[in-house]
Amino acid sequence: MAKKRNIIVGQSGGPTSVINSSLAGVYKTAKERGFRKVYGMLHGIQGFLDEQYVDLSTQIHSGMDIELLKRTPSAFLGSCRYKLPEIHENPEVYEKIFRILDKLDIEAFIYIGGNDSMDTIKKLSDYAVFKGHDHKFLGVPKTIDNDLALTDHTPGFGSAAKYIATSTKEVIRDALGLSYKKEMITVIEIMGRNAGWLTGATALAKTEECEGPDLIYLPEIPFDIDKFLKKTRELLKKKPSLVIAVSEGIKLADGRYVCELSGGGEYVDAFGHKQLQGTAAYLAGFLGAELGCKTRSIEFSTLQRSASHMASRVDVDEAFMVGGAAVKAADEGDSGKMVVIDRVADDPYMAAAGIYDVHRIANNEKLVPRSWVNREGNYVTDEFVNYIEPLIQGDYQPFMVNGLPQHLVLRNKKL
């Protein structure tokens, strides 16, 4: 076997609580498998194009650092939202990338990200095939949204779901304590532009000592504001405190986002995604005006993807596993593929890493199946809950220093 060369890893897209656990998995496995150097690109492919990278051995000095990294939210290496041009549109970019790869003596290129990042893996591996380069390109899935196809679920989803369910339980308790002889409606807004996986995760708050949210609205089902009002009015007759979970991305049948009704601003990011905000605030105001009761809105916001203090052990461990599996695949000659999580068994839950051709994956969004939402379109089914429940199990207690969770951060960025 030829002497092993170097490996480089990057992170891309919106961060999660466990994206650094995948990075830790890449690093540890690469070291164990005898790769010489493990480089980290700073701010993904965008920083790489500026020759921004770091030798990870200057950052990770011990098993303790690996454990800290697993408990650090957001992209340790920095992320980017940078979409590679089509090869024929701008071959110079590709030539530059491969020039840097060769300069660094890179054998394998691992990219941790979501749909858009898998597009990067696809293009780079296509280009390598086209040009006869032997670099390996592997994708590691990452997104709180759980909207990647072919993988049973995505690393990052379980921890976000656990944080959301925990916070929902706490908000429900808060609401119950305050609603004597007066009605109060709390509308919680959850991330998820098109996919309702995270919003549905609020149903996990339904436990032996908590009723869970009263209504759950996913973006997959057109939102009917008249039915919503009728249903809320009906429930309010039975109980004084209602907690309603809505996705930021719920839309009317005519395609307008509910948050647009408020006249609130809209924002389009580098990938052309609309930034949504204000859905819960609009609905809380609407219900308050229509029903004359106290209402409030809560956006779980950025903490859904960064609250590593409430990470799921299953999720952190699986994120680590898929990172390691990508290195193994590259080392064994795979390229143009994404590692996925296969659910091996349900009872008890078991999962293993699988692998798919990245051409089958990129830019397909996995939505919540209609059959996992009730007929009325205002709650998820038991199947939905059974699917998520194993993914929020177990804890990774943060390492607390002086009362706060400690993180691993980039030190000297120079090589």
Next chain:
Amino acid sequence: MAKKRNIIVGQSGGPTSVINSSLAGVYKTAKERGFRKVYGMLHGIQGFLDEQYVDLSTQIHSGMDIELLKRTPSAFLGSCRYKLPEIHENPEVYEKIFRILDKLDIEAFIYIGGNDSMDTIKKLSDYAVFKGHDHKFLGVPKTIDNDLALTDHTPGFGSAAKYIATSTKEVIRDALGLSYKKEMITVIEIMGRNAGWLTGATALAKTEECEGPDLIYLPEIPFDIDKFLKKTRELLKKKPSLVIAVSEGIKLADGRYVCELSGGGEYVDAFGHKQLQGTAAYLAGFLGAELGCKTRSIEFSTLQRSASHMASRVDVDEAFMVGGAAVKAADEGDSGKMVVIDRVADDPYMAAAGIYDVHRIANNEKLVPRSWVNREGNYVTDEFVNYIEPLIQGDYQPFMVNGLPQHLVLRNKKL
């Protein structure tokens, strides 16, 4: 010594993560001191007037239940926002209360709450003195806002501060990961209508691996939007990602709330407090328009007072201590008083329960001293940080069941 009679305890006002730890302290100490029955009023004095109460021995069956109660956010017994009328305005209300107290054979009445609740203790003890009743009325402080006078700090504050500092660290990491070659400003909105204690707690995020927020604006200092813009523009030249913490209650020099500038709604609660919302959203929009960079706003919202999964051990233990101390004081003959926390020493931190006449306490708001804010009015001083730091130390890990924190909840509400 005469045979002991019964004791009743209630919770009032906005909940905290540790208000139930005070309840646990009341219950445990009352049992240990030989009170016959420990009643809990449901939804404070408002429920009590409707004869809504519960024998706590039907709810708390074990040491495990006490520990669960200490880890349960929001008011276990339910809260209320009910202000007793002046005695001369409505003596019938007082007669009714004392009639129920006698019916239940109550010797001591413990009320856990904030400024408004101490007003209840004051009025009831005044009435008892006036009428020659021998019931004892004791107050236990509670508020995340830390705005009660005479106590070094309030139970509930430390846990809220810990949650806020933790979430601020996580948000800063999130922001840092995303700001390559582009500027981004994150504005975080923290609770605190008039007192900036919680907003200042974001400074705790400044640790060995985190720069902390860049600017902090408390409601005690008039907010100058031109200076704010100038300072932000200046900082943005030095670093691409800024995180700014603002209190929901910051006001312009002319007295208008910043959130009013957005034309957003206002809401007045039973105590005449304005409900504020939208300060961060307004400022994020303002900065985005003026500086042309990406901005986002995050409200930590209700979770600041209900995230018991990130409670401070010092806070939980002190909340327990003051609950117990109130029972002890009542048992030893005190009335018309509030238990407080005295800081016995700073290095190492030590605290003990003290006691004050409730007439000295009620309705005085403790604000952040001007000398604990820097000259520019955009950050807190080291003295401020040194004051808070001991209060966020240590954890009370939640009891996790099926992946989520378990809470103790009221079972059968009937006696």
